[in-house]
Structures are given as C-alpha cells and as structure tokens.
Amino acid sequence: MLNKVFNVDAIREDFPILSQTVHGKKFVFLDSGASAQKPRAVIDAMVQCMETQYANVHRGLHYMSERTSDKYEAVRDKVAGLLNAASRDEIVFTRNGTESINLVARTFGTTSLKPGDAVAVSQMEHHANIVPWQMLRDAHGTELRIIKITDSGELDWESLEQVFADGKVKLLAITHMSNVLGTYTPVERLAAFAHERGAKILLDGCQAIVHRKVDVKAIDADFYVFSGHKLYGPTGIGVLYAKREILDAMPPFLGGGDMIASVSYEKSTWAKPPHRFEAGTPAIIETIGLGAAIDYVEAIGFDAIAAHERDLTEHALAVLARIEGLRVLGAAQDRGGVISFVMKHAHAHDIATLLDRQGIAVRAGQHCAEPLMGRLGVTSTARATFGVYTTREEIDALEAGLLRIQKMFA
Amino acid sequence: MSAELYQALIMDRSKNPRHAGRPEHFNAQAEQKNALCGDQVQVFISGGHVRHESRGCAIMTASADLMAEAVAGKAAVEIAALNKVFEKMVNSGEAAESLGELNALAGVSQFRSRIRCATLPWAALAQALEEVPHG
Numbered sequence: 151m152l153n154k155v156f157n158v159d160a161i162r163e164d165f166p167i168l169s170q171t172v173h174g175k176k177f178v179f180l181d182s183g184a185s186a187q188k189p190r191a192v193i194d195a196m197v198q199c200m201e202t203q204y205a206n207v208h209r210g211l212h213y214m215s216e217r218t219s220d221k222y223e224a225v226r227d228k229v230a231g232l233l234n235a236a237s238r239d240e241i242v243f244t245r246n247g248t249e250s251i252n253l254v255a256r257t258f259g260t261t262s263l264k265p266g267d268a269v270a271v272s273q274m275e276h277h278a279n280i281v282p283w284q285m286l287r288d289a290h291g292t293e294l295r296i297i298k299i300t301d302s303g304e305l306d307w308e309s310l311e312q313v314f315a316d317g318k319v320k321l322l323a324i325t326h327m328s329n330v331l332g333t334y335t336p337v338e339r340l341a342a343f344a345h346e347r348g349a350k351i352l353l354d355g356c357q358a359i360v361h362r363k364v365d366v367k368a369i370d371a372d373f374y375v376f377s378g379h380k381l382y383g384p385t386g387i388g389v390l391y392a393k394r395e396i397l398d399a400m401p402p403f404l405g406g407g408d409m410i411a412s413v414s415y416e417k418s419t420w421a422k423p424p425h426r427f428e429a430g431t432p433a434i435i436e437t438i439g440l441g442a443a444i445d446y447v448e449a450i451g452f453d454a455i456a457a458h459e460r461d462l463t464e465h466a467l468a469v470l471a472r473i474e475g476l477r478v479l480g481a482a483q484d485r486g487g488v489i490s491f492v493m494k495h496a497h498a499h500d501i502a503t504l505l506d507r508q509g510i511a512v513r514a515g516q517h518c519a520e521p522l523m524g525r526l527g528v529t530s531t532a533r534a535t536f537g538v539y540t541t542r543e544e545i546d547a548l549e550a551g552l553l554r555i556q557k558m559f560a
Numbered sequence: 561m562s563a564e565l566y567q568a569l570i571m572d573r574s575k576n577p578r579h580a581g582r583p584e585h586f587n588a589q590a591e592q593k594n595a596l597c598g599d600q601v602q603v604f605i606s607g608g609h610v611r612h613e614s615r616g617c618a619i620m621t622a623s624a625d626l627m628a629e630a631v632a633g634k635a636a637v638e639i640a641a642l643n644k645v646f647e648k649m650v651n652s653g654e655a656a657e658s659l660g661e662l663n664a665l666a667g668v669s670q671f672r673s674r675i676r677c678a679t680l681p682w683a684a685l686a687q688a689l690e691e692v693p694h695g
C-alpha cells in the first residue's frame with residue numbers, strides 16, 4: 151500500500167461492512183465521527199491473536215504469554231510513533247478517550263492542581279472534557295472556567311485571555327477538533343499561550359487524530375488523548391499521552407495487578423509509568439487491533455487522508471449550501487470532515503430517521519455537547535461525518551435525501 | 561419513504577397543531593425533556609382540556625397534539641389507562657381500537673430510538689396529573 155495513489159474504491163473494499171444494505175438500500179455511512187468502521191486488517195489481527203497467539207501479558211514465563219506481551223507492547227511503540235512522542239513510556243493505554251481524561255483529572259488533577267486553581271475548557275467541548283473537570287471542582291475545590299467561541303465556531307481569543315488574566319488557570323483542557331463544528335483549534339499557539347502563563351495543556355484528540363498527522367512534540371502538548379474506535383480500531387482501547395516528567399509525578403489511577411512494584415499488607419509501591427496507570431489485565435486483543443489500525447492509516451498516509459477529506463468537506467459544504475432552509479453550523483477557517491446542520495422545518499431526529507430509511511446513517515441530537523447546543527441556539531442538529539472510505543457519491547446521496555425531506559416538510 | 565411513520569395525519573399535526581400554546585389559566589403543568597436530543601414538551605391542564613408547548617421533532621409534536629385531543633374530558637384514571645394502551649401500541653406496532661387517531665403513531669414501533677419521542681408528552685401529562693389533587 152505504500153505510496154499508492156489514494157484510491158477510495160480500493161479502500162472501500164478493505165471494509166467488509168460497507169457492502170451491506172440497510173432497509174434494502176445501499177449503506178451510506180456518514181457517522182464515522184461517532185465510531186468508524188473497521189478494515190479487514192484490524193478484524194484479522196484480532197482474530198489471529200485469539201486463534202494463534204493469545205495469553206495474558208506481563209505475567210507468564212511461557213511462550214504464549216511472552217509472544218503476546220511482545221505484540222501488545224509493540225503497539226505502544228506504534229502509538230508513540232503515530233504521535234511522535236519522545237518515548238514509548240509516555241503512552242498509557244486506557245479504555246477510551248473519556249477514561250484518559252478522567253485519569254488525568256483524578257491523578258494530576260488532585261495532586262498538581264490545588265484548590266483555588268482553575269481548569270479552562272472551551273465552549274465547544276464534548277461532555278467527556280467537561281464533566282471530569284466538574285467532578286474535580288466539586289471534590290477538590292478547583293474552578294472550572296469556560297472560554298467562549300465566536301459565531302463562526304472558532305475560539306474567541308479575547309475570551310481566552312480574560313479567562314487566563316488572573317493567573318489562576320493551571321490547565322487548559324481543549325479539543326483539537328470539535329465533534330460538532332469540525333473546527334480545528336490552533337493547538338501550537340494554544341500550547342505556547344498556556345505555557346507562557348504557567349499552565350499545562352490537555353488536548354482532546356478523539357476527532358483530530360483520524361484526520362491529520364498529530365505531532366505532540368511539535369505541538370508541545372502536555373497531555374493528548376484519543377480513542378481507538380474512531381481511528382478504525384476496535385472499541386475498548388484508548389490512549390493517554392503525557393510528558394514523561396508529568397507521568398512520573400502522577401499517583402496511580404486504579405489499584406491492582408500490573409501497576410505495582412511491590413505489595414505488602416502495610417504498603418505497596420508503584421510501578422513506573424506507563425504501567426503505574428494500567429491496573430489489571432488490559433484490553434489485549436483490542437490493543438493489538440489498534441496496532442493494526444495504526445498500520446492501516448499510516449500505509450494510506452495522513453497527507454492523502456487529509457487531502458481526501460478536504461475534498462469531501464468542500465464538496466459537502468457546496469452541496470449543502472444549495473439546499474434552501476438548511477444551515478450549516480460553524481464556518482471556521484480551519485475545519486474538517488464533521489458537518490452539523492439544521493433545517494428550517496424538519497427536526498434533526500426526523501431528518502435522521504428519514505435518511506436512515508434511504509440507507510443513509512447520520513447522527514442527530516446534541517452530540518454529547520449540550521452546552522454547545524445552547525451557545526448555538528439550537529436544541530439538536532443532524533451531523534454528517536466523513537472517513538477514509540467516504541465518497542463524493544455518498545454526499546450526493548445525502549443531498550438527494552435531504553431534498554426529499556425538505557419537500558415533505560415544506 | 562417511511563410513509564408508515566410520516567403519514568399525512570402526523571405531518572399535519574406537527575405542522576399545524578390544534579392544541580398548542582400555553583393557556584392563560586391552568587390547573588397544573590409539567591415538562592419533560594429527552595436528554596438524548598434536547599427535545600422538550602410542556603403540558604398544561606386547564607379544566608377538562610390539555611394543551612401543549614412542544615419544542616421537538618414531528619413525532620413528538622404530533623403525538624402531543626393527538627394526545628391532547630384524545631384525553632379531552634377524560635378523568636385521570638381513564639387517561640392513565642389510555643396511556644398504558646398507547647405505550648403498548650407504540651412498542652408493538654399493533655393498533656388498539658380505544659386509541660382512535662393515536663394509532664397513526666404505530667409506525668414508530670419500527671424505530672426503537674424514536675419511541676421515546678411519542679411517549680414523552682404522555683410522561684409530561686402523567687406528571688401534570690399528579691399535581692391536580694382531584695384531577
């Protein structure tokens with residue numbers, strides 16, 4: 151697959167589910183932003199693991215355990231490579247992006263943040279990057295501050311400066327790409343801004359990791375989180391990246407096997423990162439699946455993925471603009487393949503149900519971003535999101551479906 | 561295209577509800593919200609009549625409007641009984657004679673995630689009825 155020209159038809163053949171029909175119609179999947187479909191390579195890697203090379207990791211002295219441990223730990227190297235981390239020890243495996251953020255809130259949050267310190271999030275966060283900080287606030291006495299967004303769905307820099315003005319913000323926790331508006335945030339600039347003011351930065355990369363090359367060193371990110379299942383990998387495996395010196399200072403998250411150096415009834419001592427944060431038997435098969443997913447996207451190449459999605463996004467925005475009474479939310483300069491919209495008379499749920507009957511899967515609702523819905527002045531939106539396998543024809547099918555709905559509700 | 565769910569009666573009642581709007585005086589009111597999508601419905605009881613304010617999808621609005629009509633003049637116990645029959649119908653898709661025009665919502669049974677849209681106004685009404693001492 152190396153250096154091959156981006157060929158969406160060939161890519162589609164890698165995803166067995168895409169040949170399914172739904173309600174007797176061709177399956178048009180425009181909900182990758184919620185969870186992506188899986189290529190054959192990921193499915194095979196997981197099956198092969200269970201069929202030929204499986205035992206618990208980090209424990210057995212026997213052949214199967216050692217081989218499985220090697221395969222499992224090799225994925226840590228792959229993730230470090232994907233993110234351009236300085237070291238494999240900066241990669242912690244979790245269940246998903248949500249757990250990664252909760253891990254940071256419960257360990258870094260309760261030790262490096264003091265009561266009275268503030269955590270700043272933006273108005274376009276997923277609930278996963280709001281609620282853990284609220285829980286920290288209520289348990290630990292930190293403050294939660296909100297950075298506004300502009301009407302075009304970009305970060306309001308003036309509001310950012312105001313939020314940081316009194317020097318209390320010690321952590322900026324912000325999305326790298328909005329799951330509702332598709333807006334990319336200027337992460338390098340934000341990291342420099344936070345660091346100049348003595349704050350750390352956590353980036354929620356659950357959407358961004360799928361669409362562009364992420365370089366945590368170039369960004370100078372302190373924390374970066376993502377989930378495997380949006381990156382064409384399985385569910386149940388997520389990643390927390392954190393700088394080595396930060397991880398070293400963090401206490402454990404969950405207690406149990408694998409995360410200790412020694413245990414007695416009086417006292418236990420902790421393993422070094424990353425194992426300190428990985429209590430219990432991990433998601434071995436899923437982690438190996440994630441490794442296959444990383445191989446898969448890297449073989450296509452992020453330049454090609456980004457170009458494909460830019461083309462789709464431009465096409466979709468042009469097509470949707472032609473539909474009378476349809477409004478796309480957000481108009482950020484730097485945006486990707488996540489497009490939320492509302493229609494004048496048809497409610498988002500009606501749109502989703504009626505599209506589904508035509509075989510087209512979109513998401514409808516609040517997208518786990520209820521406060522953002524309030525800011526946008528809507529109760530819910532319909533959302534189309536794109537992946538490597540999305541085609542222009544599928545966007546044209548969306549247009550045709552929406553035009554039919556528009557007629558019904560006119 | 562989904563004629564079975566988005567049929568004329570439902571489209572009509574969602575576009576031009578007959579029992580919408582907050583009455584000047586009412587004996588009780590209650591609101592229900594669908595946390596999944598943010599839809600809201602407010603139900604008002606004034607005398608023997610029910611009105612609703614719906615902020616949501618076509619299914620919820622039509623359901624609220626048809627409900628208001630079906631329960632007019634009925635006692636609380638009768639409404640509770642009708643609610644049970646309605647719930648059963650939207651889950652099974654099998655029409656029940658006592659439901660009359662409400663049977664138009666039977667198609668919702670094929671869309672598991674949309675059943676809540678149809679039952680939300682009924683939940684609000686049940687809550688409002690609890691507020692009426694001798695409703």
